[in-house]
Amino acid sequence: LFAQMTGQKVLTKQDLEAPLKEMHKLLTSKNVAGDIAQQICQKVQESLIKKKLNSMYRVKTAVRQALEQVINELLLPSTQLNILRQVVSKRDQASSLFARSKTQRPFVIVVVGINGVGKSTSLAKLAYYLKSNGCHPLLAACDTFRSGAVEQLSVHAKCLGLPIYSKGYSKDPSLVAKAAIEQATKEGNDVVLVDTAGRMQNNLPLMKALGKLAAENQPDMVIFVGEALVGNDGIDQVKMFDKAVSFQNKYQKVNAILLTKFDTVSDKVGAALTMTHVTNAPILFVGTGQKYHHLQKLSTNGVIRSLFA
Amino acid sequence: MVLAELGGKLRDSLRKLHTRSGRVTTTQLNSVLSDVARALIESDVSVKLVMTLRDNVKQKVERLIEEDDDDNDDDNDNDAKKEQRASNVSKMVQKAVVDELTSLLEPARKPHTMKRGKPNVILFVGLQGAGKTTTIAKYANYYQKRGWKTAMVCADTFRAGAFDQLKQNATKLRVPFYGSYTQADPVAIAEEGVDQFIKEHYEVIIVDTSGRHRQEAGLLEEMQEISAAVDPDNVILVMDATQGQSLYDQALAFSNAVDVGSVVITKLDGHAKGGGALSAVAATESPIVFLGSGEHFDDLEPFNAQSFVSKLLGLGDVRGLMEA
Ligand SMILES: Nc1nc2c(ncn2[C@@H]2O[C@H](COP(=O)(O)OP(=O)(O)OP(=O)(O)O)[C@@H](O)[C@H]2O)c(=O)[nH]1
Ligand SMILES: Nc1nc2c(ncn2[C@@H]2O[C@H](COP(=O)(O)OP(=O)(O)OP(=O)(O)O)[C@@H](O)[C@H]2O)c(=O)[nH]1
Ligand SMILES: [Mg+2]
Ligand SMILES: [Mg+2]
Numbered sequence: 001l002f003a004q005m006t007g008q009k010v011l012t013k014q015d016l017e018a019p020l021k022e023m024h025k026l027l028t029s030k031n032v033a034g035d036i037a038q039q040i041c042q043k044v045q046e047s048l049i050k051k052k053l054n055s056m057y058r059v060k061t062a063v064r065q066a067l068e069q070v071i072n073e074l075l076l077p078s079t080q081l082n083i084l085r086q087v088v089s090k091r092d093q094a095s096s097l098f099a100r101s102k103t104q105r106p107f108v109i110v111v112v113g114i115n116g117v118g119k120s121t122s123l124a125k126l127a128y129y130l131k132s133n134g135c136h137p138l139l140a141a142c143d144t145f146r147s148g149a150v151e152q153l154s155v156h157a158k159c160l161g162l163p164i165y166s167k168g169y170s171k172d173p174s175l176v177a178k179a180a181i182e183q184a185t186k187e188g189n190d191v192v193l194v195d196t197a198g199r200m201q202n203n204l205p206l207m208k209a210l211g212k213l214a215a216e217n218q219p220d221m222v223i224f225v226g227e228a229l230v231g232n233d234g235i236d237q238v239k240m241f242d243k244a245v246s247f248q249n250k251y252q253k254v255n256a257i258l259l260t261k262f263d264t265v266s267d268k269v270g271a272a273l274t275m276t277h278v279t280n281a282p283i284l285f286v287g288t289g290q291k292y293h294h295l296q297k298l299s300t301n302g303v304i305r306s307l308f309a
Numbered sequence: 310m311v312l313a314e315l316g317g318k319l320r321d322s323l324r325k326l327h328t329r330s331g332r333v334t335t336t337q338l339n340s341v342l343s344d345v346a347r348a349l350i351e352s353d354v355s356v357k358l359v360m361t362l363r364d365n366v367k368q369k370v371e372r373l374i375e376e377d378d379d380d381n382d383d384d385n386d387n388d389a390k391k392e393q394r395a396s397n398v399s400k401m402v403q404k405a406v407v408d409e410l411t412s413l414l415e416p417a418r419k420p421h422t423m424k425r426g427k428p429n430v431i432l433f434v435g436l437q438g439a440g441k442t443t444t445i446a447k448y449a450n451y452y453q454k455r456g457w458k459t460a461m462v463c464a465d466t467f468r469a470g471a472f473d474q475l476k477q478n479a480t481k482l483r484v485p486f487y488g489s490y491t492q493a494d495p496v497a498i499a500e501e502g503v504d505q506f507i508k509e510h511y512e513v514i515i516v517d518t519s520g521r522h523r524q525e526a527g528l529l530e531e532m533q534e535i536s537a538a539v540d541p542d543n544v545i546l547v548m549d550a551t552q553g554q555s556l557y558d559q560a561l562a563f564s565n566a567v568d569v570g571s572v573v574i575t576k577l578d579g580h581a582k583g584g585g586a587l588s589a590v591a592a593t594e595s596p597i598v599f600l601g602s603g604e605h606f607d608d609l610e611p612f613n614a615q616s617f618v619s620k621l622l623g624l625g626d627v628r629g630l631m632e633a
Contacts, residue, residue: 025356028350028356028554029356029357029554030554031553031554031555033351033553034347034350034351035351114551114576114579115438115440115576115604116437116438116439116440116549116576117438118437118438120469121469124469145604146474146604147446147473147474147475147477147478147481148470148471148472148473148474148475148476148477149470149474150470151469151470151473151474152468152469152470152471152473152474153469153470154470155469155470156469159469200576200578200579200580201579201580202578202579202580203578227438227551227552228555229436229549229552229553229555229556230551230552230553231353231551231552231553231554231581231584231585232351232352232353232553232581232582233353233551233553233579233580233581233582234553236580237551261436261437261438261522263522263524263525264436264437264522264523264524264555264559265555266524266555266558268553268554268555270553270554271553290437290467
């Protein structure tokens, strides 16, 4: 269709129309949200229009290369985020200031997201990762709502040989988090991992409660946990959670994304693009299974390969 | 859900078919079908399904459509005739679109009906975190309230805290339950639990299983073993409304592995339109029986595809479409 050799031609909007339409369809079929696919195609168009095309290239090839470029730029921050460095640097800073006093506040991480995406499991994986790298995490059981949530976290704590702070069900999760941080400070844990109950992003009372927890405990890092399986709803989810955590304290925001169930989508990896495009929050890790070691850095090349698979 | 918002979008785009000239051209038809396709894809309906739907509609109406370059100004039809023809064509297109959507929602297979005084063994399966355990509690609540002798079996021996989760729900609902903290074999537990409740003359015996996915063959085999051990009267596939393009293939894999007979769509209290989960109906050729709309035991609505379709696209909306 558009595969003709184009010689030393200047690319016009018209030349790009058909290949971009094709690209949009490809992206949506790979589970990139419709709006985001549109914006990505727009960027590709901007980068190509009025460009002189080397006679060896077909328009389609040029479009594909431009798309790879756009994706690389989009995912670049994800490859650079390093949670371990952040935890360690806070610990070192504190210990130099207070000469290893027992009053240094730990690095506080809160995981947030809608129901069932994998917050608690990812929290356990993070704890395993941090422990394996010489940190001393405390788990805080602040999902005080869902049946079995506290026991679920206790099982992980036991398997990982880590301490857990829990106060059962029906308690104010913000207060439980506060007490957990206090205990960690006393016991010398350098990082606290706060589990929270899942909630729909449009559930105002629950989102407000999350804002309260964030404002009252001032976490060093809020991780939005989302599924690689998520469809167009991903845009709304990450936006609304970002809004909720910054509601009472504008310095608080979603600092990173953890994309779970990456092992269940095969080549339909589009959610990675959808999520990062919305908030610019980098993808900290992807979850690739149900075991503790199933946590990986996102591979930009892998994403590109899957899109064109 | 997806179709609820589609009605309006459909009306808007179908309006494009009413042209002054009284002709509907290929370009116009394509543009309308693109609108419909976009609306469906943005609701997460499987792209594959949408393309099929589009081709089917096209095939049905093709012979009524005029070519763009078909320069037939010299034909001597009068205006009234043109008007008539255009409105027939647009009605045909509407009907074709509606029929295709309806067949998406209305599989040939009829929902399972519970039998009084007999054990009805219902096996719940689905992806990780879809909402199986929570839906089981709601489902038990639903039948127990209607006077069925109901019990639950926890055959999820994998997820941390799974048995506690089911146990806490069962205790709150005062529904008997069966499970173990030490037995690691889900097949054995499922079999023992179901046998026990059959002996005790329970009518609705619900079996919870771990989450699984098609990429891990061992997990699908385990599900087949559980199914073989308890010989369920119905297998219910639980699908999450927030999920997108991967669901069709996942649902297909579940359906190929065990005899899925019904679908429940959860998390419709969020903003998601549920088109991915809807695609599961096509993949499994099984009807939706309930919709989940929250985390509480009462947040479960029975779903009847037929009445949903006729309410939405039938009387109300089709008349709307016709008047547009
Ligand atoms: N295949 C796969 N499953 C995962 C992954 N991450 C989590 N899960 C599974 O997803 C299910 C839900 O995980 P949870 O950690 O309980 O999810 P949650 O977000 O804490 O759920 P709520 O607290 O109920 O909102 C469990 O069965 C996990 O084993 C992953 O990366 N891959
Ligand atoms: N808002 C909302 N949450 C739901 C709904 N159905 C289930 N959930 C929540 O989704 C999360 C996961 O539900 P579970 O019942 O644990 O899911 P599951 O399929 O049993 O998970 P695994 O056993 O790990 O595979 C929990 O937080 C539930 O409360 C629903 O209809 N609406
Ligand atoms: Mg949890
Ligand atoms: Mg479960």
